[in-house]
Amino acid sequence: MPRPTSFLDGQLQLLQPERGYRFAADAPILAHFIRCRPTDRLVEIGSGCGIILLILFVKKRFHRIVAVELQPALAELARANVRRHGADAAIRIVTADVRDLAPADVDAPADVVFANPPYRRVGTGRLSPDPARAAARHELSLDLADLFAAARRFLAPDGRFDLIHLWERRADVAAAAVAAGFHPGRSRQVLAFPHSRQPRMFLHSWHPAPAEAVVEPPLVIHEKPGVHSEAFRRIISAAPEDTST
Numbered sequence: 484m485p486r487p488t489s490f491l492d493g494q495l496q497l498l499q500p501e502r503g504y505r506f507a508a509d510a511p512i513l514a515h516f517i518r519c520r521p522t523d524r525l526v527e528i529g530s531g532c533g534i535i536l537l538i539l540f541v542k543k544r545f546h547r548i549v550a551v552e553l554q555p556a557l558a559e560l561a562r563a564n565v566r567r568h569g570a571d572a573a574i575r576i577v578t579a580d581v582r583d584l585a586p587a588d589v590d591a592p593a594d595v596v597f598a599n600p601p602y603r604r605v606g607t608g609r610l611s612p613d614p615a616r617a618a619a620r621h622e623l624s625l626d627l628a629d630l631f632a633a634a635r636r637f638l639a640p641d642g643r644f645d646l647i648h649l650w651e652r653r654a655d656v657a658a659a660a661v662a663a664g665f666h667p668g669r670s671r672q673v674l675a676f677p678h679s680r681q682p683r684m685f686l687h688s689w690h691p692a693p694a695e696a697v698v699e700p701p702l703v704i705h706e707k708p709g710v711h712s713e714a715f716r717r718i719i720s721a722a723p724e725d726t727s728t
Contacts, residue, residue, distance in 0.1 A: 485498050485499055485500060485501045485560075486498075486501075487567075488505075490511075490534070490719070491538065491541060491542065491719065491720065491721040492720055492721040493721075494541050494721045495534075495537055495538070495541060495568065496567060496568075497532060497533070497534060497537070497564050498532060498560050498563055498564055498567070499532050499560070500532070500556070500557070500560065505532075506531060506532060506534040508704060508715075509599055509647050509673075509684060510531075510534045510535050510538070510599060511534075511535075511538055511718050511719050512647060512673060512684070512686070512702065512704075512715075512718060513535060513597060513599050513645065513646075513647040513686065514534075514535045514538035514539055514542070514543075514718075515718045515724065516645055516647070516671065516686045516688075517539065517543075517595060517597055517645050518725070519545075519594055519595050519643075520594075521543065521544045521545050521546060522546075522547065523545070523547065523593075523594035523595060524547045524549075524590060524591070524592070524593045524594050524595075524639075525539070525545055525547060525548045525549070525593060525594065525595045525596070525597065526548075526549050526550070526551070526589045526590075526591060526593040526595075526596045526597075526637050527548065527549070527550040527551065527596075527597055527598065528551055528581050528596065528597075528598040528600070528625075528630060528633055528634065529550075529551065529552060529553070529581075529598055529599065529600060529625070530550035530551065530552040530557070530558065530561045530576060531552070531557055531561065531599075532557060532560045532561055532564055533550070533560070533561035533562075533564040533565055533574070533576070534564075535597070535599065536548055536550055536561070536565070536570075536574050537564060537565070537568055537570065537574075540568065540570045540573055540574060541568070541721070542721070542722075542723055542724050543723070543724055544723075545573070546570075546572070546573035546574075547573065547590075548573060548574045548575070549574075549575045549576075549577060549589045549590050549593075550574065550575070550576050550577065551577045551579055551581045551584065551589060552576060552577070552578060553578075553579070553580055553581070553624055553625070555578050558576050558577075558578040561576045562576050575590075577589060580624065581625065581629070581630075581633045582625070582629050582632075582633065584633070585636075586636060586637055589637055591636070591637040591638070591639075592637065592638060592639035592640075592642065593637050593638055593639060593642055594639055594641075594642050594643070595642060595643050595644075595645060596633075596634040596637050596638055596642065596643075596644045596645070597644070597645040597646070598630060598634070598644075598645075598646055598647075599646075599647050600625060600627075600630050600646070600648070601625065602648060602649045602652065604626075604652075604655075627655055627656060627658075627659035628659050628662065628663070630659070631644070631659045631660055631662070631663035631665060631689075632663055634663070634665075634689070635663050635664060635665065635691060638691055640691055640692060641690075641691075641692060642690070642691065643668065643688050643689070643690055643694075644665065644688065644689040644690075645686070645687075645688050646686070646687055646688075646689065647673075647684055647685070647686050648684065648685060648687075649683075649684055649685075650672070650673075650681060650682040650683060650684055650685050653685055656687065660687075660689045664691060665689035665690060665691060666689065666690045666691070666692065666693045666694050667687065667688075667689060667690075667694070667696045668687070668688035668689060668690050668694040668695065668696060668697065669686075669687070669688040669696075669697045669698075669699060670685060670686060670687045670688070670696070670697070670698055670699065671685065671686045671687075671698070671699040671700070671701065671702055672684075672685050672686075672701040672702070673685060673686065673701070673702050673704065674701050674702065674703045674704065675703075675704055675705060676703065676704075676705050676706075676707070676708075677703050677706065677712075682701065683704075686702075702714055702715070703715070
């Protein structure tokens with residue numbers, strides 16, 4: 484059994500793979516970006532160990548979440564983490580290929596679908612020899628077209644798809660979104676440092692119906708090397724967050 488990782492000032496004690504994929508800063512950043520009512524239905528595409536689900540449960544009190552995870556070992560870890568934190572009644576993990584699922588399989592239509600997907604196209608970057616890590620980093624089983632198709636299938640007509648991705652792939656993301664019939668909404672750049680030459684990542688809400696495109700101020704992760712910004716420290720703290728839309 485892997486040793487738990489303490490997070491949110493100790494409120495979360497998360498089991499993670501000792502080898503393979505482990506969560507990083509993008510998980511709490513996406514959780515922070517998601518805004519909706521605690522009673523809304525949420526669907527996650529690719530749960531990993533369940534980090535985002537449990538941040539939403541602890542910090543935002545969301546309690547109607549279904550997550551889909553392709554890798555059985557990660558899905559079992561996510562279920563174990565859900566049980567460890569008493570979230571069984573709020574969160575359900577489905578082990579499946581999201582491309583094969585009908586809306587009813589994830590209790591859709593959902594008010595919000597969200598994902599922290601593999602960032603790299605196959606054939607770019609170094610492919611990890613570890614199968615779990617490779618699947619988490621490269622689009623081996625789920626590319627952007629499949630991702631947006633699943634999100635569109637699961638969403639209510641007035642719903643929203645919240646996504647985090649690499650800045651360098653923003654054109655690919657936008658093209659896949661438009662091809663699937665989505666419209667841009669709220670967005671935010673993520674910078675490693677205040678004076679970074681370009682963003683590291685970006686967050687974007689996509690809507691099945693036309694929406695107001697709002698660009699929020701950038702989120703800076705580090706004030707300087709080894710020192711988190713105040714904004715990021717709040718994100719990884721246990722302090723409750725506003726859940727309003």
